[in-house]
Amino acid sequence: MSLASERAMPVPAAAAARPAAAPGLAAQARRQRRLAYWQAAPLALVFLAFFAVPLALTLMVSFWEYNEYEIIPSFTLQNYADVFEGCFSGGDLCTTFRTYLSTLKFCLLAWAFTLGIGFTVAYFVAFHVRSSAMQTVLFLLCTIPFWTSNVIRMIAWIPLLGRNGLVNDGLMALGLTRAPIDGLLYSDFAVVLAFVHLNTVFMIVPIFNSMMRIDRSLLEAARDAGASDWQTLWTVIVPLCKPGIAIGSIFVLTLVMGDFVTVGVMGGQQIASVGKVIQVQMSYLQFPAAAANAVVLLGAVTLVIAGLTRLIDLRREL
Incomplete structure (x- = not known):
C-alpha cells in the first residue's frame, strides 16, 4: 500500500x-x-x-370611573381628559403643563449641579487618589448620608436654613445681611439643594466606574502628543465617560421627576410638582385620577430615557 x-x-x-x-x-x-x-x-x-x-x-x-364614595370598574377616558383639561384650547398654559414645567425646572437644575459635583468628585477619586484603600474610604464617606432616611436628611436642613437658623445667624454676625433671608427655606432654592444632596451619589458612582475603565495609556499618549490637561479631559476622558454620565443622568432625572416628599418638605407644601399632584390625589382616594397622572408621568420619563439612550448606545458602550 x-x-x-x-x-x-x-x-x-x-x-x-x-x-x-x-x-x-x-x-x-x-x-x-x-x-x-x-x-x-x-x-x-x-x-x-x-x-x-x-x-x-x-x-x-386609570381607565376606571370614580366618584366621592367609590371606584367603579367601568371603562372611561375622562381621567385622561381631566389631566389635559384646557391644555389644547389655546391661551394660557394649563395646570398640567405648568406643573410639568415646574418639575422639569427642578430636574434640569438638579441634573446640572449633580453632574458638575459628581464628575468633579469622581475625577478626583479616579485620577488623583492612587491608593485603592483610600478610594474605598472616600466612597464610604459618599454613602454616609444613606445611613439615614431621606426625610431625616431633609429635616436636618431646617435648623440650618430657617429664619433663625445657623446660616442666617452667621450672615448677620458677619454683617453681610441686616435681616434674615426668607428665601433660604421653603423655596425653590431649598428644594434644589435637597435634590442635589440626596442624588449626587447616583451621579458619582457610574461616572467613577467609567473613569476606572479608561486605559491610562491613552492619557499618557495624549500628554506625549502635547495635549494640555484641559484638552485631555475634554477630548479623552469626557467621551469615554459618556456611558457613566448617561446612566447617572437617568438615575437623577427619574428620581427627581417622581419625587414628592422633597418638594413637600423643603417647599413648605407650596411648590407644585407632578409627584405632589399624584400624592394629593392618593390622599383624597382619587385612585383612577392618580393612576392616569402616573401613566402620563411614566410616559414623560420614558421619553427622557429614550432621548438619553439615543445620544449614546449604552448596550454597545457597556
Missing part, C-alpha cells in the same frame, strides 16, 4: 464522525439554553411581580 493511500484512509472516518457529533453538540446547546432560562427565571419572576403586574394594574385603574 502506498504512503498516499495510508494518509487518505483516516479522512472518511473523520467525515463519518462529524454527523455523529452534531446531535451531541445540538443537545448540549439546548441544555445550555435551558440552564440560562432557569438562571434568569428568579429575576424574571421578581420583575413580573413587582414591576409588570403593578404597572398593568395602574394602567387598568
Whole structure:
C-alpha cells in the first residue's frame, strides 16, 4: 500500500464522525439554553411581580370611573381628559403643563449641579487618589448620608436654613445681611439643594466606574502628543465617560421627576410638582385620577430615557 493511500484512509472516518457529533453538540446547546432560562427565571419572576403586574394594574385603574364614595370598574377616558383639561384650547398654559414645567425646572437644575459635583468628585477619586484603600474610604464617606432616611436628611436642613437658623445667624454676625433671608427655606432654592444632596451619589458612582475603565495609556499618549490637561479631559476622558454620565443622568432625572416628599418638605407644601399632584390625589382616594397622572408621568420619563439612550448606545458602550 502506498504512503498516499495510508494518509487518505483516516479522512472518511473523520467525515463519518462529524454527523455523529452534531446531535451531541445540538443537545448540549439546548441544555445550555435551558440552564440560562432557569438562571434568569428568579429575576424574571421578581420583575413580573413587582414591576409588570403593578404597572398593568395602574394602567387598568386609570381607565376606571370614580366618584366621592367609590371606584367603579367601568371603562372611561375622562381621567385622561381631566389631566389635559384646557391644555389644547389655546391661551394660557394649563395646570398640567405648568406643573410639568415646574418639575422639569427642578430636574434640569438638579441634573446640572449633580453632574458638575459628581464628575468633579469622581475625577478626583479616579485620577488623583492612587491608593485603592483610600478610594474605598472616600466612597464610604459618599454613602454616609444613606445611613439615614431621606426625610431625616431633609429635616436636618431646617435648623440650618430657617429664619433663625445657623446660616442666617452667621450672615448677620458677619454683617453681610441686616435681616434674615426668607428665601433660604421653603423655596425653590431649598428644594434644589435637597435634590442635589440626596442624588449626587447616583451621579458619582457610574461616572467613577467609567473613569476606572479608561486605559491610562491613552492619557499618557495624549500628554506625549502635547495635549494640555484641559484638552485631555475634554477630548479623552469626557467621551469615554459618556456611558457613566448617561446612566447617572437617568438615575437623577427619574428620581427627581417622581419625587414628592422633597418638594413637600423643603417647599413648605407650596411648590407644585407632578409627584405632589399624584400624592394629593392618593390622599383624597382619587385612585383612577392618580393612576392616569402616573401613566402620563411614566410616559414623560420614558421619553427622557429614550432621548438619553439615543445620544449614546449604552448596550454597545457597556
